[in-house]
Amino acid sequence: MTITLFQYKPLSGLPSASPFCVKLETYLRMAEIEHTVSILKGRSASPTGKAPYIEEDGRLLTDSGLIINYLEQTKGHPVDGRLTLAERAESLALQRLLEEHLYWVIVYMRWVDPGTRADWRPYLADLIGAPKVLIPLIARQTERGLMKALRTQGIGLHTPDVIWRIGVSDVQALAHWLGNRPWGFGETPTVFDACLYAFVGTIIRTPWNNPLKAATLKHGNLVSHFDRMVARYFPDFAG
Numbered sequence: 001m002t003i004t005l006f007q008y009k010p011l012s013g014l015p016s017a018s019p020f021c022v023k024l025e026t027y028l029r030m031a032e033i034e035h036t037v038s039i040l041k042g043r044s045a046s047p048t049g050k051a052p053y054i055e056e057d058g059r060l061l062t063d064s065g066l067i068i069n070y071l072e073q074t075k076g077h078p079v080d081g082r083l084t085l086a087e088r089a090e091s092l093a094l095q096r097l098l099e100e101h102l103y104w105v106i107v108y109m110r111w112v113d114p115g116t117r118a119d120w121r122p123y124l125a126d127l128i129g130a131p132k133v134l135i136p137l138i139a140r141q142t143e144r145g146l147m148k149a150l151r152t153q154g155i156g157l158h159t160p161d162v163i164w165r166i167g168v169s170d171v172q173a174l175a176h177w178l179g180n181r182p183w184g185f186g187e188t189p190t191v192f193d194a195c196l197y198a199f200v201g202t203i204i205r206t207p208w209n210n211p212l213k214a215a216t217l218k219h220g221n222l223v224s225h226f227d228r229m230v231a232r233y234f235p236d237f238a239g
């Protein structure tokens with residue numbers, strides 16, 4: 001049965017504006033799982049209200065990591081099956097760094113940094129599909145909600161300078177960890193590589209400049225990793 005992947009629309013040469021959506025679509029391509037993509041308009045209809053989610057046999061599954069675990073288990077571990085338990089643990093820890101820590105600096109970059117709003121709001125308007133007059137109101141509400149989330153998480157309590165430094169140190173740690181390996185674990189890409197591609201891409205493919213993007217672009221190994229992933233899985237998004 002074909003899987004439908006529900007996700008937010010492409011942005012700046014990435015298959016989605018959401019790194020979690022990019023990660024899951026990359027996984028589906030890696031595992032060669034037949035699927036169709038449905039672009040969300042407005043809020044996600046998943047049980048958690050978040051994207052991405054998939055529909056399989058009328059069943060909705062949500063959360064990129066949980067969906068990948070489910071697909072790995074039900075489709076014979078096509079991607080991470082060859083990893084040792086220690087490698088799986090390391091992969092999970094690195095994904096948590098990307099998704100639960102660096103992600104919040106990305107949220108700041110996109111929603112709070114005053115330099116981004118001119119570029120970001122037209123995308124949001126299209127994403128929401130609401131009447132044009134309502135866009136500033138909806139954008140302000142969304143921005144306020146995310147600023148609150150950033151403060152609750154803790155990163156949003158710092159000054160901009162410190163927030164950028166936090167993000168830069170995460171990126172530096174990832175670059176040092178990857179070193180000169182082509183992929184995170186061995187000869188072929190794994191789920192970790194899907195995740196790294198998604199988050200590095202979200203930073204370096206943003207149309208605006210900021211200290212996080214500048215610092216990430218200086219790590220040639222992260223940029224080459226991103227380019228290798230595009231060439232292998234997303235030639236339709238190259239350039």
Ligand SMILES: N[C@@H](CCC(=O)N[C@@H](CS)C(=O)NCC(=O)O)C(=O)O
Pocket residue numbers: 017018019020043044049050051052062063064065
């Ligand atoms: N842990 C989730 C995170 C998903 C997530 O935070 N998605 C964001 C987009 S980047 C979202 O749907 N936000 C909409 C909202 O919170 O209303 C996953 O891996 O899928």
